[in-house]
Amino acid sequence: MSSTVRNNDELYNRHYNILHTRMKQFSKSIGATSGEVLFLGSFVLNFMLGKLIHVFSSQEAVYNYYNDKRNILNQFFVKKGWAWTTVVIVVFYILILRSKHPKVQSQQEKIRLLRNGLIKYSIMTFWWVLFTQWCFGLPIMDKVFVWTGGKCQKVAEKELLRHFPGALKDKFFSPSSDGESFEASSITSYTCRKLKGAWTGGHDPSGHVFLLVHSSLYLFLETSQFWGSWPSFFGSARNLCGKLRRVPADQSAEPKSKLAQVVDFFHGTPHFIVFLLLSLWWFMLLMTNIYFHSLAEKLVGLLFAYAGALLVYYLPRYLGSSRIST
Numbered sequence: 001m002s003s004t005v006r007n008n009d010e011l012y013n014r015h016y017n018i019l020h021t022r023m024k025q026f027s028k029s030i031g032a033t034s035g036e037v038l039f040l041g042s043f044v045l046n047f048m049l050g051k052l053i054h055v056f057s058s059q060e061a062v063y064n065y066y067n068d069k070r071n072i073l074n075q076f077f078v079k080k081g082w083a084w085t086t087v088v089i090v091v092f093y094i095l096i097l098r099s100k101h102p103k104v105q106s107q108q109e110k111i112r113l114l115r116n117g118l119i120k121y122s123i124m125t126f127w128w129v130l131f132t133q134w135c136f137g138l139p140i141m142d143k144v145f146v147w148t149g150g151k152c153q154k155v156a157e158k159e160l161l162r163h164f165p166g167a168l169k170d171k172f173f174s175p176s177s178d179g180e181s182f183e184a185s186s187i188t189s190y191t192c193r194k195l196k197g198a199w200t201g202g203h204d205p206s207g208h209v210f211l212l213v214h215s216s217l218y219l220f221l222e223t224s225q226f227w228g229s230w231p232s233f234f235g236s237a238r239n240l241c242g243k244l245r246r247v248p249a250d251q252s253a254e255p256k257s258k259l260a261q262v263v264d265f266f267h268g269t270p271h272f273i274v275f276l277l278l279s280l281w282w283f284m285l286l287m288t289n290i291y292f293h294s295l296a297e298k299l300v301g302l303l304f305a306y307a308g309a310l311l312v313y314y315l316p317r318y319l320g321s322s323r324i325s326t
């Protein structure tokens, strides 16, 4: 080996060790593992990557299928994002309970796991509801918008009469200064969209950024307690691909159907389904970061998503609570 290559290797190892030690120190100081710090940080990376792509892409690349709000990934997955997250966590728990994982052997362990899982799911669901759906009136994201001067404007009278008949119209809406349309500051963004109004004038935190980061943090922090290692994860995936491609040597023996092999794989690797959804959420977050909202609005969505995970997963660790242990 030449001395230049050896020097480079030594330099690389030294830098790697410094980075590794710093990372460990930082993780320890905030009560998280190195993997968690990387995962939490990946959303900031996504944010910066989105900005860079937006700035450096040509117009043709900036306008495409993924910034069409009607694209199927947005309408069928993200817009029902909490429901998909719920489906995945339920399937994950079923697989873990059936997998004879060393952490869930006895009946007592299973009950404790389910109880803790349900408590954390309920709090995370409640936080999602408060931010995006309802918070003793308007959801938090819409409250922020209205408090910063935002309104639902340019609502045509025809639309209004269709959805707000009679006295309801006067309760919520007043005529705009243009004299041709109506406006309101106490209806949700959802209602405004239904009325084909313009949701403008305030700081509008990104619901998409919130939902995608909130769901990802929940799935990651909830399932990481059962994580094995990357080599075994990829090993299982490679193994499955090999089995699906291979023609059985003994043609006379009853071969396992491909479907049965895939089912076996999901049983043995319950994290795979979580991995799939996390990949989709990360990709859709990148699309939101490239094409939608202002930087500040996305940052507020991100901070509210971090807040939920801090409350449910890090605060108990910090307080040394044993009631909702992860």
Ligand SMILES: CCCCCCCC/C=C\CCCCCCCC(=O)SCCNC(=O)CCNC(=O)[C@H](O)C(C)(C)COP(=O)(O)O
Pocket: 078, 079, 080, 081, 082, 083, 084, 086, 089, 090, 093, 113, 114, 116, 117, 118, 121, 132, 189, 190, 207, 208, 211
């Ligand atoms: C130990 C196991 C723990 C898991 C326990 C699970 C228990 C489940 C219990 C029973 C199952 C019942 C079935 C429940 C179904 C799931 C509940 C839901 O999530 S229903 C709501 C689905 N809706 C969504 O997902 C909507 C997501 N969309 C939004 O929040 C917003 O559209 C937006 C923030 C993405 C954007 O807002 P916009 O205004 O810009 O469109």
Ligand SMILES: Nc1ncnc2c1ncn2[C@@H]1O[C@H](COP(=O)(O)O)[C@@H](OP(=O)(O)O)[C@H]1O
Pocket: 066, 067, 068, 069, 070, 071, 074, 193, 205, 206, 207, 208, 209, 284, 285, 287, 288, 292, 293
């Ligand atoms: N990744 C994505 N793909 C497609 N549309 C997206 C998107 N992220 C955000 N949007 C759209 O951008 C708008 C603002 O999103 P949000 O406030 O939730 O961050 C929403 O439009 P609509 O409300 O008209 O559906 C939403 O559908």
